[in-house]
Amino acid sequence: MLADLLARPTPEGILEGALAHAVTLLGGEAQGYAVLRRGQDHVAAVFGYPRSLVGTVLSGPWTGMRPRLLADGSRELYGLNLPEVQTRLDQAGMRDVPLTLAVPLSDRGRNLGALVLDRTSPEGISPEQQEAVTRWAAAAAPLLGLLDSRDEWRQAARQIASAMVEAAESREFDAVGHGQAVTDTAMRLGRAVGLAERELEELWYGAMLHDIGKLHDEAGHAQVGANFLHGVPHLAQAQKAIRHHHERWDGQGDPDRLAGEDIPLYARILAVANASVHAGDAARLREEAGRSLDPRLVGLLEKLPPER
Template sequence: MLGKPNVEGLLEGALEHAASLLGGNVKGYAVLRKGQDTVSAVRGYPKTLLGLSLSGPWAQMRPRLLADGPKELYSMNTQDVVRQLDAAGMNEVSTTVIVPLVDKGRNVGALILDQFQSGGVSQNQQEALNRWGSAVTPLLSVFDTREEWRQGSRQLTIALVEAVESQDFDALGHAQQVADISGQLGRQLGLNERELEQLWYGAILHDVGKINGDQGHASIGANFLHAVPHLADAQKAIRHHHEHFDGSGEPDKLVGEDIPLYARIIAVANALVHVGDAARLKGQAGKNLDPRLVELAQKLPPRS
């Protein structure tokens, strides 16, 4: 369940095990209460539901068995939301089981399990599901704390970068643009969350060494992370983002795929921010830039 170490991964695993406790043809989704109730994970339903604000019969913080399909759920939402639920196939639900997620009296959310055949839910199954919900909920608090630290760390990093960029008015916002494009390229390559996190730090900090001037700033910037072992890949990306695919770059004249992947991604993103149009990168493919990443850059949405 912790193979995908984030809230969505935790809830996906929770839904998977809960469905196995019920057996049969079961789909499900998890709702978290963050101001509005929001679909935060799905099992069997399309991922287009993720992020959907949804009112539902889980607000009472108690286990429920709904034998009239989606009737109550549909009555609590707008027609626009109902159309989305219909498109996901919820209009064919036979029975719904609500498993509340309650932490120290606080309604965190719920696991919602939908049966598509009237197999029924035994008392033992309901009790097992409730125990499972009680076991899952404390883990959500761990991830909430982790996310708060993650966001705080990012905000402090952005503040540092903006302080460096403020020395040169033309550079304001440059690092954030490079980080955004790097993330898009990373997702096209199928990088996982941990890898995207390393890439983000490498991209957002790629020019931080310019606090001491432009000369040798890549190596200087990398030194900022020498005592942060969990960002070792980001450190390499910063050091090598001025290497050239043909070996003519710096500081180590690395060639081709000997250049760390994150550094090659940042180089393409950095070049795209400067030229503004991905088509203009084609002349650098195989020279300064990785040709495969230049090709991927052509698929990105046009920059406004």
């Protein structure tokens, strides 16, 4: 079961799996939701309840560090929330829950959230069942803590990358903000292409760092910039994007004169985003479709709604 959770390394994936197994430990006659405590407590996963609940900000009986068995079911939950939230709970069918088990998810003294399980039958919850769910929550919680640490590292790494880019751009007044603008456009285009979150992460680094080689010199900056990511296996595609973002669709670019779809996808996305920021005009960008730029990506970018 832990292997299944690790196969979906997101808080939502872990919580969905944790809920499903917790329900089996109660004999199946239950449904529930998982609360994640990041800023405001909110529903991060559901089992048996409608997915429309996900994202709902809730106050509830899970702020302590001990499991709680609530004989009055959802009464306390309703009492802690505003009428508009109560309406959403009504729509999900929570008003008449007879019995609730709230089990905290804690890791090294941090309350990360909770599994909240509601009985759907008159049957009670035995001490043995409660203990089984509590043990299961204790096993799943460290995975959430690990993801929190990973997210903190991820944010720090992005801040360092952005700071390096700002240092490079500060040498030229006109370049300030260019990396962020290209990154924003590249990410919009990457999402439109259908890249997954893991792929978008690599695209972000490729776009943000595409001109970092200019710290050395303008000439050959793409190859120099790609070398910054040498030895970082999980950013191998970002490295290719940086190296090849000056290739041309017609094969007349640098450094390897790649043409068409032989140019890595991330590099083609980056080239279109870079050209878009430089051109600032859809007509000028359209002139390069099929010449220096991937015509499909140019057309796709034109169809995207304007940024708000």
